Amino acid sequence: MSIQDQWLRHVADLAKLAISPEDEETLIRDMGQILEFANRLSALDIPETPVTAHGRPIQNVLREDRPTPSFSQEDILANAPDQSGGCVRIPTVI
Amino acid sequence: MSGIAYETVIGLEVHVELSTLTKVFCGCPTEFGAEENTHCCPVCTGMPGALPVINKKAVEYAVLAGLATHCEINRYSKMDRKNYFYPDLPKAYQISQYDLPLCKSGFLEIETESGETKKIRLNRIHLEEDAGKLVHAPNHSGSLLDMNRCGVPLLEIVTEPDMRSAQEARSFLESIKKIMEYIQISDCKMEEGSMRCDVNLSVRPASSDALGIRTETKNLNSFRSITRVIESETARQVQLLEQGVPVVQATLHWDEDAGETSVLRLKEEAQDYRYFPDPDLAPIHVDDAWFAHIQSFLPELPEARRKRFIEQYKLPADAAALLTSDAALADYYEAAAETSQSNLTACHWITGELLRLLKEKEVTVSDSPIGPGALGQLIQFIDRGAISGSQAKEVFDIMASTGESPESIIRSRSLVQISDSGQLEEIAARVIQNNPKSVGDYLAGKEKAIGFLVGQMMKESKGKANPKLAGEILTRLMNPS
Numbered sequence: 001m002s003i004q005d006q007w008l009r010h011v012a013d014l015a016k017l018a019i020s021p022e023d024e025e026t027l028i029r030d031m032g033q034i035l036e037f038a039n040r041l042s043a044l045d046i047p048e049t050p051v052t053a054h055g056r057p058i059q060n061v062l063r064e065d066r067p068t069p070s071f072s073q074e075d076i077l078a079n080a081p082d083q084s085g086g087c088v089r090i091p092t093v094i
Numbered sequence: 095m096s097g098i099a100y101e102t103v104i105g106l107e108v109h110v111e112l113s114t115l116t117k118v119f120c121g122c123p124t125e126f127g128a129e130e131n132t133h134c135c136p137v138c139t140g141m142p143g144a145l146p147v148i149n150k151k152a153v154e155y156a157v158l159a160g161l162a163t164h165c166e167i168n169r170y171s172k173m174d175r176k177n178y179f180y181p182d183l184p185k186a187y188q189i190s191q192y193d194l195p196l197c198k199s200g201f202l203e204i205e206t207e208s209g210e211t212k213k214i215r216l217n218r219i220h221l222e223e224d225a226g227k228l229v230h231a232p233n234h235s236g237s238l239l240d241m242n243r244c245g246v247p248l249l250e251i252v253t254e255p256d257m258r259s260a261q262e263a264r265s266f267l268e269s270i271k272k273i274m275e276y277i278q279i280s281d282c283k284m285e286e287g288s289m290r291c292d293v294n295l296s297v298r299p300a301s302s303d304a305l306g307i308r309t310e311t312k313n314l315n316s317f318r319s320i321t322r323v324i325e326s327e328t329a330r331q332v333q334l335l336e337q338g339v340p341v342v343q344a345t346l347h348w349d350e351d352a353g354e355t356s357v358l359r360l361k362e363e364a365q366d367y368r369y370f371p372d373p374d375l376a377p378i379h380v381d382d383a384w385f386a387h388i389q390s391f392l393p394e395l396p397e398a399r400r401k402r403f404i405e406q407y408k409l410p411a412d413a414a415a416l417l418t419s420d421a422a423l424a425d426y427y428e429a430a431a432e433t434s435q436s437n438l439t440a441c442h443w444i445t446g447e448l449l450r451l452l453k454e455k456e457v458t459v460s461d462s463p464i465g466p467g468a469l470g471q472l473i474q475f476i477d478r479g480a481i482s483g484s485q486a487k488e489v490f491d492i493m494a495s496t497g498e499s500p501e502s503i504i505r506s507r508s509l510v511q512i513s514d515s516g517q518l519e520e521i522a523a524r525v526i527q528n529n530p531k532s533v534g535d536y537l538a539g540k541e542k543a544i545g546f547l548v549g550q551m552m553k554e555s556k557g558k559a560n561p562k563l564a565g566e567i568l569t570r571l572m573n574p575s
Contacts, residue, residue: 014366016179053172053194053377061376065114065151068121068135076131076139076241084231086130087238090181093228 004028099300100335102328103308104263104293105255108270109248110280111224111288112155118223118247119146119189119375126286130240138223138245140185146374148173152247153196153378155279156221157388159249160197162273162395163216167385171196172377173221177368181239182226190250192369195220196378202273203397204265214266215254224248243287249280255294255305260324264317267291272396276421290315293323296341297331306331307341311348311355323348327355399424407437413445422459426466433470436477443473447487451494463494472500480504482511484557513560515567518551521559522567525550536572544568 008028012019019027073086082089117124120137136144160167174192200216224246228237251270257263271282271289282289291314296306309327314320331341346355371377380388394402396418403414403424418424423444431440448469452462472493476486481504492503512518525547526533536543544565551564 010366014178014368053170053371055373058376059379061147062150062153062378063121063147065116065149066121067116067123070122070133071135073129073131076134079141082236084236084238086132087229087240088131089231089236089238091236092230092234093181093237 004032098336100297100328100332101300101302102258102324103255103296103298103305104257104259104324105295105308106251106253106257106263106266107292107294107310108251108253108267109224109290109292110159110251110270110274110282112152112247112249113278113280113288114149114151114155114247116149117245118149118152118221119245122245124246126288128242131242133242134244139241140183140244146189146372148375148378149247152221153380154388154391155247156196156219156249157380157385158277158279158391159251159274160200160219161389161392162277163197163200163202163219163251163270165197165200165216165219167197167380168194169380169385170194170377171380173372173375174369175372176222178366180225181237182228182244184226184241184244188223188225189372189375190222190369191220196380202266202269204262204269206265207259207261212256212262214256214262217252217254219249219251222248222250255296255308260321263293263320263324267317267320269396272419272421276393276396277391278421284315284317287315291320293320293327295324295327295331297328297335306335307343309341309344309346309355311346312358314348319348319350322350322353323355326353330355393421396421403427407431407441409437409441413441416445417441420459426459426462429466430470430473433467434473434477436473439473439477440470443469443490447490451490455494463497464490468493468499475500475504479513479560479562480511482557482559482561485511511560512555512558513563515563518559518563518567519571521551521554522564522571525554526568526571533572 005024005028008019008024008031011031077083077086077088080088111124112118114124116122117133117138120135122133122135122138125133137146157167159165171191171194173189175187176190176192177187179186195218197219198217200219201213202216203211203213206212224243226239226241226244228239231238253266257266267289274280274282274289280288284290293311293314294308295311296308298304298306309331311323311327314323327346334341342360344360345358347358348355400414400418403409403418404411407414409417417427426448427440427444430444431437434440448459448462448464451464452459455463457463469490472486472489475481475489476483481489485504489500489503492498492507493500496503529547529550532543532546536547547568548561548564551559551568552561
């Protein structure tokens with residue numbers, strides 16, 4: 001397995017995706033191009049620019065510690081594909 | 095066995111749930127034990143488009159924790175997304191802090207087995223959100239998810255690998271728990287999951303300075319499990335090294351019943367979490383005014399208070415440590431000492447009778463059936479000699495069961511101690527007359543016989559005689575000068 005293959009499988013594994021062998025080659029090429037594009041940023045020499053933590057110059061958007069009403073259990077579970085005893089039921093994970 | 099001595103190297107990641115009223119990014123309540131999925135909203139269940147807003151108090155609590163553990167506070171901090179898939183995390187990322195945690199480079203001092211003080215360095219303390227709770231559905235018919243805990247504010251306290259034994263890890267955790275309780279940012283109830291711990295552990299030959307390959311055992315919620323994990327992981331890793339098999343870096347799960355660890359997943363690297371700044375949350379800037387405001391909430395910490403108790407109240411070291419092990423107990427002591435005007439008697443009664451009572455009733459000091467003022471009054475009666483020690487215990491028990499004041503109990507049950515010499519002399523004369531053998535023994539030099547005679551006086555007076563005076567009067571009557 002080439003380094004690119006291993007790397008693609010690792011990323012797919014992190015994203016919990018099953019990738020078909022036919023798609024592998026295309027994906028390796030596409031992702032290579034994306035990385036190459038992103039790497040152009042590293043080439044820039046910008047020592048004076050501070051690390052950006054946010055896209056806009058804002059800070060301290062905070063709220064007071066005061067409760068607001070929660071949703072009903074029924075509303076929260078309305079999106080769940082399956083439920084049991086007030087909980088979302090999912091395939092066994094533990 | 096190769097005969098090589100191994101050393102265990104332990105670092106801890108302690109998770110502490112903050113006792114804010116609401117979650118860290120929404121106004122849902124954090125209260126423990128509610129009906130499943132009733133403390134939830136679109137923000138904490140990760141609905142697309144929902145926008146989180148940081149709870150100001152959670153930030154303040156995190157900074158306070160840093161100040162209490164000698165950390166540097168990052169005045170400029172931000173929240174990041176840590177991406178991973180697990181069903182208890184509905185957004186598929188946890189909002190945490192990566193490269194700009196609120197607090198860094200702190201330390202705590204613990205006492206080691208040999209009684210020495212050891213510094214345990216803290217790498218960082220950061221703010222993050224808790225995940226939901228998963229339980230088994232009956233008959234293996236799936237897992238059940240309750241999202242009430244999603245978004246409850248958590249502090250993650252990360253140490254350097256500075257501990258060398260289960261005992262040191264325990265001391266560290268006890269110390270952290272005590273501090274968090276003192277600064278009142280968490281109740282640290284391990285049994286309710288509001289304090290949990292991951293153990294990072296590796297072993298190495300005792301002569302080596304290089305760190306071995308470590309494993310991380312997740313989510314331990316009792317001192318007992320933590321101790322057992324440290325013992326079992328140490329043994330497992332030493333055995334591997336003895337066999338020449340390398341330890342594999344992995345995240346482990348502890349099975350309390352089986353008493354062994356199993357592999358949860360092979361360790362992910364930080365890059366696998368693809369951290370990036372959360373674009374929905376603005377960075378946090380703790381300016382001077384805000385910093386000073388938070389600092390003003392920092393109370394006297396356990397270590398300082400312990401030292402003050404020894405100096406100010408002249409208490410023995412072990413009693414001072416015991417009384418300051420819990421902020422509420424230390425407050426109780428100070429209030430009782432003030433009312434009673436007797437530091438040592440107050441200490442004696444609290445570390446003895448009061449703690450026994452609390453244990454028996456299974457309540458905390460805050461719910462004590464006897465308040466510090468009432469105990470202080472009882473101590474005044476004792477110190478004045480108005481009631482005897484055994485009477486005081488009786489009054490104490492009545493106070494505990496009825497909540498009556500010591501004064502009313504003493505008055506209504508005529509418990510007042512007899513300190514009147516005339517009355518005591520009458521009783522003493524009777525006792526001397528009725529016990530010629532003991533009197534003879536005493537006069538023949540058996541000093542111990544006096545104890546028996548005082549006992550007889552206590553019996554005659556139904557426990558009301560002042561034993562000290564009784565002894566003095568007996569001695570005087572038997573040795574007419």
